[in-house]
Amino acid sequence: MDQTTERPTTRLRRLLQGPDILMAPGCFDPVSALLAEQAGFSALYLTGAGLASHVVGVPDIGLTTMSELLEAARRIVQVASVPAICDVDTGFGSAVNVIRTVREFESAGLAAIQLEDQVMPKKCGHTEGKQLVPKAEMVQKIRAAADTRRDPDFVLIARTDAIAVTGLEDALDRAHAYGEAGADVLFVEAPRTLEEMRRITREVPGIHLVNVVEGGGKTPVLRAKEYWELGYRLVIYPISAWTASIKAIQEVLAVLRADGTTDRYAERMVSFQEMFEVVGRSRYAALERKYAAREP
Numbered sequence: 001m002d003q004t005t006e007r008p009t010t011r012l013r014r015l016l017q018g019p020d021i022l023m024a025p026g027c028f029d030p031v032s033a034l035l036a037e038q039a040g041f042s043a044l045y046l047t048g049a050g051l052a053s054h055v056v057g058v059p060d061i062g063l064t065t066m067s068e069l070l071e072a073a074r075r076i077v078q079v080a081s082v083p084a085i086c087d088v089d090t091g092f093g094s095a096v097n098v099i100r101t102v103r104e105f106e107s108a109g110l111a112a113i114q115l116e117d118q119v120m121p122k123k124c125g126h127t128e129g130k131q132l133v134p135k136a137e138m139v140q141k142i143r144a145a146a147d148t149r150r151d152p153d154f155v156l157i158a159r160t161d162a163i164a165v166t167g168l169e170d171a172l173d174r175a176h177a178y179g180e181a182g183a184d185v186l187f188v189e190a191p192r193t194l195e196e197m198r199r200i201t202r203e204v205p206g207i208h209l210v211n212v213v214e215g216g217g218k219t220p221v222l223r224a225k226e227y228w229e230l231g232y233r234l235v236i237y238p239i240s241a242w243t244a245s246i247k248a249i250q251e252v253l254a255v256l257r258a259d260g261t262t263d264r265y266a267e268r269m270v271s272f273q274e275m276f277e278v279v280g281r282s283r284y285a286a287l288e289r290k291y292a293a294r295e296p
Helices: 008-016 030-038 048-056 064-077 095-107 135-148 166-180 194-203 226-231 240-259 263-268 274-280 281-289
Strands: 022-026 044-045 082-085 112-116 155-160 183-187 207-209 235-238
Touching: 008 135, 008 155, 022 030, 030 044, 030 064, 030 274, 044 048, 048 064, 048 082, 048 207, 048 240, 064 082, 064 095, 095 112, 095 135, 112 135, 112 183, 135 155, 135 166, 135 183, 155 166, 166 183, 166 194, 240 263, 263 274, 274 281
Parallel strands: 022 044, 022 235, 044 082, 082 112, 112 155, 155 183, 183 207, 207 235
Antiparallel strands: none
16 A cells, blocks of 8 residues: 555554564654654654653643643644654543543544553653552553544554552553453553563563663663564654753753853754754745746
8 A cells, every 4th residue: 555645543553563663752842753754763652751841841740631732742743744653641531531532632643542550640651659540440441442443543552550559460460451451552661671571572462562761761771673572563762852852952052151152062953954944944935936926
């Protein structure tokens, strides 16, 4: 099938069944999404923590509303031409709330959403102090999501944070139950060792996702090929571009403050022309020429 006419949902499913691990870098605004696509990535991960930071200016502790996240996701999907996965935290409430969440994000053009089994207010996956909803409650939320989607290829990702709260055995049990309830991809958050990772992919049938959190995360940071060899099919990098951008902004502002000019940092900055070209200035210029008013 021509990829330009293939639905993002169908393309994502095809990529998940492909011969290589699928790498999805974290995006937090349209520019980061465009840069990831231009770098050659085949899928995007709309990071809940990154969106909370960039859209609202708050930490990842459940303060972002559905409408804020949905609008940010819409803006990214409008400019991206590769499938986008969106972290929707707990689905913003009960199973009934999840029904609306699925309808809204599917209609917005997302290829997948990720639901997690934390109690609200939720916390970032690699931090402490998390609490879980009962397994049965999360199972019903997944069932509600599966029953609601209109496109059968719309991908449902179920995350459990049980390792940090109740241990690996409960995490494995929950992952089993979530897969049976209708989750297409299983996300056992924050395994701490290679052996835990092997147990997850070996003992729980299904497609597995691993979350790479550099600079302080609990999961071993490996090459993508090594995750594939451990049995994972999807690897997300939610903070890579986000933390790198924060560092770059801190550096250039420090130079500007100290020197009164950015000359010392100029080689690390894109040109004025390249800045505009990232967001398609040439394409819009062509459209301006095409539709310019002309006298008869």
